Amino acid sequence: xxxxxxxxxxxxxxxxxxxxxxxxxxxxxxxxxxxxxxxxxxxxxxxxxxxxxxxxxxxxxxxxxxxxxxxxxxxxxxxxxxxxxxxxxxxxxxxxxxxxxxxxxxxxxxxxxxxxxxxxxxxxxxxxxxxxxxxxxxxxxxxxxxxxxxxxxxxxxxxxxxxxxxxxxxxxxxxxxxxxxxxxxxxxxxxxxxxxxxxxxxxxxxxxxxxxxxxxxxxxxxxxxxxxxxxxxxxxxxxxxxxxxxxxxxxxxxxxxxxxxxxxxxxxxxxxxxxxxxxxxxxxxxxxxxxxxxxxxxxxxxxxxxxxxxxxxxxxxxxxxxxxxxxxxxxxxxxxxxxxxxxxxxxxxxxxxxxxxxxxxxxxxxxxxxxxxxxxxxxxxxxxxxxxxxxxxxxxxxxxxxxxxxxxxxxxxxxxxxxxxxxxxxxxxxxxxxxxxxxxxxxxxxxxxxxxxxxxxxxxxxxxxxxxxxxxxxxxxxxxxxxxxxxxxxxxxxxxxxxxxxxxxxxxxxxxxxxxxxxxxxxxxxxxxx
Numbered sequence: 001x002x003x004x005x006x007x008x009x010x011x012x013x014x015x016x017x018x019x020x021x022x023x024x025x026x027x028x029x030x031x032x033x034x035x036x037x038x039x040x041x042x043x044x045x046x047x048x049x050x051x052x053x054x055x056x057x058x059x060x061x062x063x064x065x066x067x068x069x070x071x072x073x074x075x076x077x078x079x080x081x082x083x084x085x086x087x088x089x090x091x092x093x094x095x096x097x098x099x100x101x102x103x104x105x106x107x108x109x110x111x112x113x114x115x116x117x118x119x120x121x122x123x124x125x126x127x128x129x130x131x132x133x134x135x136x137x138x139x140x141x142x143x144x145x146x147x148x149x150x151x152x153x154x155x156x157x158x159x160x161x162x163x164x165x166x167x168x169x170x171x172x173x174x175x176x177x178x179x180x181x182x183x184x185x186x187x188x189x190x191x192x193x194x195x196x197x198x199x200x201x202x203x204x205x206x207x208x209x210x211x212x213x214x215x216x217x218x219x220x221x222x223x224x225x226x227x228x229x230x231x232x233x234x235x236x237x238x239x240x241x242x243x244x245x246x247x248x249x250x251x252x253x254x255x256x257x258x259x260x261x262x263x264x265x266x267x268x269x270x271x272x273x274x275x276x277x278x279x280x281x282x283x284x285x286x287x288x289x290x291x292x293x294x295x296x297x298x299x300x301x302x303x304x305x306x307x308x309x310x311x312x313x314x315x316x317x318x319x320x321x322x323x324x325x326x327x328x329x330x331x332x333x334x335x336x337x338x339x340x341x342x343x344x345x346x347x348x349x350x351x352x353x354x355x356x357x358x359x360x361x362x363x364x365x366x367x368x369x370x371x372x373x374x375x376x377x378x379x380x381x382x383x384x385x386x387x388x389x390x391x392x393x394x395x396x397x398x399x400x401x402x403x404x405x406x407x408x409x410x411x412x413x414x415x416x417x418x419x420x421x422x423x424x425x426x427x428x429x430x431x432x433x434x435x436x437x438x439x440x441x442x443x444x445x446x447x448x449x450x451x452x453x454x455x456x457x458x459x460x461x462x463x464x465x466x467x468x469x470x471x472x473x474x475x476x477x478x479x480x481x482x483x484x485x486x487x488x489x490x491x492x493x494x495x496x497x498x499x500x501x502x503x504x505x506x507x508x509x510x511x512x513x514x515x516x517x518x519x520x521x522x523x524x525x526x527x528x529x530x
């Protein structure tokens with residue numbers, strides 16, 4: 001097919017869209033906006049029809065358009081709820097984001113092709129260099145495969161991949177430009193050597209795989225949706241290499257690649273235009289378990305004191321690397337009366353605060369951390385910030401994190417009453433399977449959408465419990481009959497869980513799964529297709 005024919009096909013696609021829109025005919029996969037490698041138009045706030053799924057421990061960074069600036073932000077994977085990081089940043093024509101060797105970067109899509117490194121704590125952008133040798137006018141994707149940095153550019157008539165020298169900024173094309181994948185707007189790949197590279201094509205609405213040696217693009221299959229604008233995508237290194245795509249169909253969305261290699265899994269919708277996403281290794285790999293909303297009075301005075309417990313289940317074979325304690329909110333009018341001690345599974349207790357603060361009031365946001373600069377003895381009420389504890393918490397290394405963590409509170413003098421309202425424990429640990437493992441306790445009940453969905457014959461369901469309680473997870477058919485009990489009136493600790501449903505012996509159709517724990521109940525729908 002020659003260039004004139006390709007251009008004609010593109011124009012016919014746009015013309016057909018305009019005609020169908022004018023007569024208000026609904027067509028499957030009809031485009032709401034013309035195909036473009038640039039930012040999509042600003043949209044009104046969209047409200048998700050269902051709560052965003054919750055995936056523990058997996059985080060991502062994103063880039064949001066706020067016109068004329070762009071905002072760096074972060075959130076939990078599979079959720080469209082994002083928190084801003086640092087001030088907005090001005091980019092002439094924003095590219096996406098990519099993760100490499102613990103750092104996050106962004107670039108300018110059009111000339112001058114500038115590359116910035118982003119501080120993921122402050123959001124500050126540092127200019128690195130201009131990139132040269134880019135084959136087409138639109139620099140629409142970058143990714144790191146563990147050894148080499150790759151990029152892709154497009155003219156929306158042809159696309160080409162190339163390598164990027166991360167010292168000089170020189171780009172070296174691989175093979176010839178491809179008209180097969182004419183509008184390659186992003187490039188994604190697993191973060192290890194030998195992995196494949198993929199691009200979404202916004203002209204043909206297909207997914208293509210690139211040969212990293214020859215530069216040839218091979219069709220994987222249709223996207224399953226219409227890619228109206230060039231966005232970004234990434235592969236999550238913390239999971240089984242899940243592919244996530246910042247799509248723009250009728251609006252900005254987060255989608256996941258399903259088992260059929262299509263992006264039919266719509267996870268959630270964003271409230272503003274998104275231009276970049278970076279899946280990163282969990283960093284720092286700390287987890288926090290909190291006890292909130294308490295009102296525990298400490299006996300006054302009492303050498304026996306009173307204890308409150310945080311329990312962690314599982315991970316018995318794992319070993320602690322670090323432990324921190326946070327006395328989030330403890331109200332008392334004479335801090336020197338108070339002593340706090342941490343106990344864990346019968347090990348030697350660690351005194352973390354012993355009669356400090358004199359006649360000062362309260363402990364608010366008091367973090368006990370072996371790595372802190374100042375000892376708790378040098379602090380003053382309400383001790384907000386980080387301090388080294390009276391005794392080092394490293395004493396718990398390398399014990400298992402599983403079991404009970406007890407905070408003992410002793411009031412050594414009479415005359416005033418203390419109350420514990422909230423406290424937390426944070427820790428890091430390794431397991432025999434290798435790598436860093438983390439566990440988090442959600443602050444509310446969460447029932448995620450099963451994945452994959454539709455499925456055949458096995459699917460996975462994740463849920464989260466903020467507190468201990470009797471729990472059930474039941475599968476029903478369309479007539480409301482119980483067909484499976486995945487969790488049958490079991491007492492579960494606060495935490496996050498994942499169960500599989502094997503429907504090998506079930507007929508195709510719609511099924512419902514319902515989670516009950518305490519006063520919480522939620523039901524969701526799933527589809528079995530054989």
